[in-house]
Amino acid sequence: MPQSSSGPTPAQAFLAVCGHTHLFPGARCRVQGLPDARGFAADPWPIEVELRLSDDVVTEAKVGTEGPRGPVLAVMSYTTGAGTLIDNRTWLIRDITQAGEDVELTIGGRDLA
Numbered sequence: 539m540p541q542s543s544s545g546p547t548p549a550q551a552f553l554a555v556c557g558h559t560h561l562f563p564g565a566r567c568r569v570q571g572l573p574d575a576r577g578f579a580a581d582p583w584p585i586e587v588e589l590r591l592s593d594d595v596v597t598e599a600k601v602g603t604e605g606p607r608g609p610v611l612a613v614m615s616y617t618t619g620a621g622t623l624i625d626n627r628t629w630l631i632r633d634i635t636q637a638g639e640d641v642e643l644t645i646g647g648r649d650l651a
Contacts, residue, residue: 552570554590559620566643567611572641575640591618632646
């Protein structure tokens with residue numbers, strides 16, 4: 539399905555705020571600044587995000603929609619504020635909902651494929 543005409547340009551990254559220092563099944567991240575939160579929640583398209591974790595660590599990530607298992611969040615490696623190295627990981631996205639002007643991603647299990 540084509541991307542929404544109000545969707546982002548490929549180079550644009552959106553802030554995604556997570557209330558934890560790392561991701562796990564059930565964790566939620568709120569994507570801010572999407573031009574069409576309702577459209578994205580209904581039919582997501584690939585986007586780049588800057589994932590900000592609760593310890594103020596920021597890492598690059600991508601929401602992908604091409605896989606057979608549904609949307610995923612691919613997170614680049616980062617070091618937590620406490621010094622723990624977290625390797626690149628890809629997470630299944632269990633749910634995408636509109637939350638006011640934002641979109642909330644609920645993380646499912648790791649995508650080990």
